[in-house]
Amino acid sequence: MSDPVVPAAHEAFRRKRDLSIRGPQGAVALETTAWISEPTQVEGVPGTWAPSPAGDGLQVTADASDEIVVDGEVVDGAAVVYSHDSMTPSSVRFDDSRTAFVIGPDYNGRFALRVWNADAAEQRGFEGVSTFDFDPGWQKHGTFEPVEGGVAFEYGKSQGGSLRKGVSPGKIRFEHDGAEVELLALPDGDSLQIVFADATTGAETYDVGRFLFVKPRPDGTVEVDFNRAIVPPCAMSEQFNCPLPPAGNRLPFPIEAGEQRPLFAAE
Incomplete structure (x- = not known):
């Protein structure tokens, strides 16, 4: 036959x-999912991350030297990062390979920072x-x-x-x-x-x-x-x-x- x-x-x-799968924010590229309920540093990326004052995402506090870009603007002070599922979702860039966005809220009202590494597929030897x-x-x-x-x-x-x-x-x-x-x-x-x-x-x-x-x-x-x-x-x-x-x-x-x-x- x-x-x-x-x-x-x-x-x-x-x-x-x-x-x-192989994309910059494909499944292989996800490095970190950090659920945040209080001000904290997230491993591998700069800035201090905390729940936003209005409860609609996360707030990042950083100096311009940290080179965190939120919605096209370098963060120098504090910036709100709106959830990926909101009406105005925010985008985050740390460097040429690492990007992020925020997900949530979960059942407990928390939001999480998801960090993606565009080079992960190559680094991990993803073959398909x-x-x-x-x-x-x-x-x-x-x-x-x-x-x-x-x-x-x-x-x-x-x-x-x-x-x-x-x-x-x-x-x-x-x-x-x-x-x-x-x-x-x-x-x-x-x-x-x-x-x-x-x-x-x-x-x-x-x-x-x-x-x-x-x-x-x-x-x-x-x-x-x-x-x-x-x-x-x-x-x-x-x-x-x-x-x-x-x-x-x-x-x-x-x-x-x-x-x-x-x-x-x-x-």
Whole structure:
């Protein structure tokens, strides 16, 4: 049997995915996630970082000689760094390779400084992500059933701690080997983020599971293409705290499609 023809759209997806991982603020580049509740110095970067007076991000205090640039201006005194998710997110630059932005607030109202190193992929010997061969059999034609009020579920995080509560806006269904499979998802913009594990998890694929992003159509149909399953960012950097698959998304069969594991020559 000849190998299946790999669609051009899938090859383009793989190229875009590789570039995004290797980018200046790609998953491999994350060096530090520092949650801040009081004035503190963050390892590896200058300045004193503290919660902003208005509670809308962080405030950095530094001299001009520290060469911290916030929103295009060198900090000489104090400057507010607004959260990445705010209406006016701030950008931070420390030098030619290190940049940062602020995330939050978290459940406790804290914000964090995330520091990125554009040279990290080269320094760590990042070689790419291993993948299964493209398999058209894992392009599933499914349905999305909205549920009024959503479907509540609990899930863990890769760095531990108490269980989080999530709400899926509905149920995603597709058939596999003659049986119906049902998945829950977290909202992600105009898409849905499926966090799942299967019989390859911890063996052929990354230990804590994988992600798949889908976009239901207005008629309720949805393409569940596991060839586009990706490893979570915590596979690239321990500074990420990724959601773990909820109980209902832990599938008993192997999904031999999509990404497997990141590859590092130096680790």
